[in-house]
Amino acid sequence: MSTTPHRHSAPPANKGLLAVAGVLLALPIIALLLVGTYAKDEPRLGGFPFFIWYQFLWVAITSVLTYTAYRIVLKARPHVPMTPEGDAFLDRDAAGTTGTTGTGDDVAPEGDAR
Numbered sequence: 252m253s254t255t256p257h258r259h260s261a262p263p264a265n266k267g268l269l270a271v272a273g274v275l276l277a278l279p280i281i282a283l284l285l286v287g288t289y290a291k292d293e294p295r296l297g298g299f300p301f302f303i304w305y306q307f308l309w310v311a312i313t314s315v316l317t318y319t320a321y322r323i324v325l326k327a328r329p330h331v332p333m334t335p336e337g338d339a340f341l342d343r344d345a346a347g348t349t350g351t352t353g354t355g356d357d358v359a360p361e362g363d364a365r
Contacts, residue, residue: 268327272320279313 289305296304332341 265327268323272323272327275316275320275323278316279309283309 283306290302292300292302294301299307333339334341
C-alpha cells in the first residue's frame, strides 16, 4: 500500500459567484477611499457632521456586505466532508451512502453494519 496521501479533487468553484463576493468586499474599500465625496460638514445627523456619521454608516454596511460575501463563497465552493479523524474525504457513492476514500478502511467487515 502506498504511503502517499490521497489527493482528492475538490468540486469546481463557481467563479462567477466568487467574483460577486469579491465585488461586495471591494465596495466599502472603494467608497471610503473616495474621501472627497464625504469630506464635508453638512448635513448633520444628531449633531454629528456628515464626515463622521457617513463612516459609521459604512461600518454597518460593511458588516452586511461581508456576511453576504461569506454566504456567497459558501455557495460557490461546495464543502467536501472529511472523516472525524480528518485524514480522508467522505464521498457519496451511487447508493447515496457515505464512505471514505483514500484510506482502504471504507469496507466494513462482514456482520459489521457501519
